[in-house]
Amino acid sequence: MSAIDEDGIVYFGNENGLLEFDGTHWQLYKTPSFTPITFLKIVEDKIYTFGKNKFGYFQRDKSGYMSYHSLNERMPDNKEIPYISNVVQFEGDTYFSTDSSLIKWDGEVLNRLNMGANLTMYEFEDKVLLSFAGDNGGLAFLKNDTASLINSDFKFSNDYAWEFLRQNDSNWLIFTSENGIYNFNPDTYETSEFQGEINNFYKKDSTFLYSAERVSDSLFITSSWDDGLQLFNANGDIIKRLDDKSGILWKYNTHSTLDNRGNLWLSTGFGVQYLEFYNPDKKSNFKPEAKVRFIKAGDSSLFVRDSSHILSVSVDKSNSLDFYFSVPGLFTKDLKFSYYLEDFEEDWSDWTTNSRKEYTNLPGGTYTFHLRAKHVTQENIDIKPFSFKLKIPKAWYEYPISYVAVGALLALLIFGLVRYRTHRLSITNKKLEQLVNERTSEIESQKEQLRAANEELKTINNELDNFVYRSSHDLVAPLKSLRGLITIAGMTDNVDEIREYFRLMNISINKLEEFIRSIMDFSTNTKKPLEMKEISMDTILDSIVEDLKFYENAEKVELIRAYDSDFIIKTDAKRLNIVLSNLVTNALKYHDFKQDDAPYIKVTAKKKDNNYILEVEDNGSGIPKEHQRKIFDMFYRAHEGIEGSGLGLYIVMDTLNVLKGKIDLKSKTRVGTTFRIVLPLID
Template identity: 40%
Template sequence: MKNGALHWLLILALSFAPFVSKATDPDSLIVHNFGTSNFKTTAITYLIAEDSSGVLYFANESGLLVFNGSEWNLFTTDGFKAVYSLYIDEQAGRIYSGGMDEFGYFSRDKKGSFVYTSLRERLPADKKIRECWQILKRGNEIIFNSYTNLVVYEDDSVRTIEEKDIWLLPYKDKIYAGVYDKGLGILEKDSIRLMNTKFKWRNDTAYEILENEKGEPVLYTGESGAYSFDEETFETKPLSTPASKHTDKYTFYDATPWRDSLYFYTSYRAGSFIISKKGDLLDSVTQKQDNIPTNYLNNCFTDRRQNIWIASNYGLVYLRWPYHDEILPTKANVHIGKIDIGDSTVFTSAAQLNLSNNDLNKSISFHYATPGYLLEELQYSYYLEGFDQNWSSWRSDIKKEYTNLSGGEYTFRVKARLLNGKEIGSDEIRVSIPTPWYKASWFYAVSVLAISGLVFGLIRFNTKRLKARNRRLESIINQRTIELLEQKEQLADANKELRIINHELDNFVYRSSHDLVAPLKSLKGLIQVAQMESKEEQLNTYLNMMNRSVAKLEDFIKSIMDYSINSKRPLEQLPIDMDAMIDEIMEDIKYYNRVERVKIIREYDADFSFISDPKRLKIVFSNLITNSVKYHNYKESNSPYIKIKASRSDDNKVLLVVQDNGLGIDKMHQGRIFDMFFRATDTSEGSGLGLYIVKDTIDMLKGSIALESHPNVGTTFTITLP
């Protein structure tokens, strides 16, 4: 199949020198090779097209490549897919394209840049399109040929013609079709009607219809030679010409009419040939003799100056005959096609460009070209009316930049000439730049009025200034007096708060010293008594008393350490493992008296977790669980328990509950249990710091704690955390 898998066996890209001259005589062929070094993208090109102004378009592996004679611009499809085929519909302002599993069109946006619109998603889900190598127009229909089927786009809708393995052959007012392994037919409304089933090959068909010297159609196949073709009967006969003896040995790829009576012919193995309509082989252009990059060529195209463009997997080849400018004169159009305004680019063909206030003080660059001519063939002269004094000297520059233009109306003009001095075209564009507000006439008038008013105002101001100064000084004195009084009150409040803090500190030091010294004195007295006692039973009693004093001292020191940790250590935010934390607390208090009788009940999901400060949360639970162990009525209750619950509220807060069936707390004491050093009874063994530390720690965690307790029933603490 045409443009099949052989494409992917070639090297993806090469960079070429700009051009090579074959000879110096008037009939000499000048070969220009364009590759990645010129258009800054992959060298693989498949097809060439030209619009009415002479701008060239190339189907490239990276997208749509556009060349205006001076600059190359690449425009990409969705997903940066390759473009294999093109069709220029200037009436619709679109360039239709096809590629691998993709078809759509390019059109200009508000800034004149080409943007791509895909039509792929408009196909029904059960329809496919493969490699789209051919696009042509039939009436109002655009037909995309993908070998899998034909896709017809009309009135913004898509339908398919289920014919595969065909190549369409437009000729005169009909569209013929070569069908692989089936024959030769004609495209009717939505089907192919076979007319000649003998003209068939398994992997070949006709790819081009050209006319001989008599104006009769000739079919050119890829590898099976040329055939005469009767339009009425569809009969075909093999042709043998001087040229076919040579060309039939190679794979035919494409042909383009050239200079009225000639054809330029490309092959997929042996370069290109120039053939007369009689079938005579006149000349060849090959890699070895003409320095083209490869003999494996794709599409060929004759431009408006009758020079030849050839696409290949190694870039583009441009074949130019210098004498054509005289023999085949072509009107040239200099075109100002692109304008850079600061960092923004506008592609335009309009005669007027209106800038906005946002464009003030930005540089403006005019890009110009002459489609159909290469940069090295021309010179340009430019003139910005309203700024430049005269036309510039002739030079090869293709853009001109202006900076800091004042507001006003300008006209940029540019003209081109050949190297022999013959002028061939010109273009111009009017540019309107808004005048800055600070340079406008109304601004000067307003400025005069403003200055006059300012002088008058200064005179009046000075007459009132002295009177106002006295009033202002009096106001300042009154304000300073008020500020001093306010500062005095603030200082008094600060002193009062400081006295309260000092009182609490003195109380903490006093009570801490007392609670530290009392167990030590008790322990010292018990040691002295034990030294004088000889009975073993009595000694055990004294040792148990000593142990309680040590435990009391240890408990108080632990409370002070918890208080210090909570007040100074920064908050952490880590996942909380409830089971691990409770197990660690129970391990810490396993030597407490009668702790083995207390049943720990855990009521929360096994995978329940939340984020908080693990060390601070352990301080809270350790104090609550330890208190529940200490203050159980072990004499009356045979089944003491501590129930621990954990859940989330409707507003996504964490609810933690510690509940016991112990002695409970009398209602008269419930309002003070969180105070420092508060003990509900004189018989309490605690330091009075535990619940104070619990409350202080929960405050640090931005939470709250609530109490519900009934004497001889039990106590429930409910903690709410964010």
């Protein structure tokens, strides 16, 4: 996402913080813990940002440096902050819109205003317009921190105003996510469907609006979630479509921002592009100004706030000063600069395309740096000049009192040398004593670490002994049973008895195969590196169903797929198959087929808050409450009378730890069980 300030400086949210571009220089202002920024908006002198549950704003301090101020700790209810979708300044306060509430900030305290339904918020003239989703939704104005309904007809069960833009003095446009575009009368507050090709485009199934921007009185641009950008005119005619085949970096989720010159910045997950609408006859109202953005002094950056800013440089850093300048809103490749350091230089420099000037060994004093610029091809662009004062203090040796101080220092130095020689032996002895104490402490610490490591090794050995013992038993038991059945089968000629023995042999083989598969899954999860790729939920479940079709009673259970048929998940497909296969298999194996209700297994999948949410639900026998805290332990079996390795849910938990996922369950005996899995969303 991007935003542009009144000077023409462009700001982008990226994975590490706030990225600034003034036409010449890129500057990254990092967020705490390098958290990404997914939303930003400029309001007065603040840039409000949100990303990964981090909520705050950037603001320049007195020195001109951009600093970050967190608002997370000001939330009164300490709840997780939902996605911030807009920021509006209204009647002296700042309002932030979230999924179903507004957050109000008076500059000191944050308050959450619960609005009762999912909503969006937009500026409309001197008012705040709210759009609510749901059967009781509609359009409303914000009055005294409550919603005052103005239009009850504009409502959808799962949609609302996605963008709100002025078309002209007599009409505004409301863009929904999937229900098309609507006219909004600013006098009567009535809405009507906007006619045209662009409206039909966004009413198609599986076509969703991502963003919209007003380019001019007769030109708008929209971007869809997965079908590129569309330029359309006031009549709704699509005059140009852009996607990854026609020049833009990415056809998905492209955000557009109009700059002060009437051109567009396109930001995506793959980078930034600039879209220029060339019109030689159009006179821009934008008045650019040449500016010194910052000065490099040694390893420090000194930021120039404005022309009234007097910048002070320490003497030790004045040996080399690099001035970096630009004209925000214009690109350096189109500019030439001329500069003049008053009280150091006699006249302006020659015009140059270089946006950097270095000065070395400036003596102490006060200077005024003057900067001017001109456009290479368009001389009619009026670029305002810029100047500011630079103060460098005098070096200490330039003052008369310094000579007196030097003499006193020499006398003190001689006296100090004598004291130093007599005191040196004492200091050396103390250092030696301290070194002995440190080495002794270090040895004790190493002994303690070795003792702890030994205890951990004993624990691991005990667990390994237990694993080998239990594994040997679970491998040998089915083999002994199989050998016995083979012997008995050889002692009879009765076909029905032989068939029964074959059925029992098959059960023993299934037990053995299931246990070996569990061990292989455990080994795969332990050693195999992660392989992240996209895979459909149907593909995973089809594989699981194929493996289970010969299970006893498999044909009696209905598998319900409660997700979109094209639902895609990006993760390690092998490990996700291990997790879901164990959960679905358990739901089948431990089902109580004596219950009256028709047996089912329901698999749900969705995306929410940067996570995949997967659920496996059944109406089986359920898990008794006293067993629920132990079912993820190795070799633990919660169901008596039903054979199992006791490894399945342990492997599920171990696999999810590798995927950085979580699992919890809700279960009630004779009602059923629901396992809920949370996996991080991967870009």
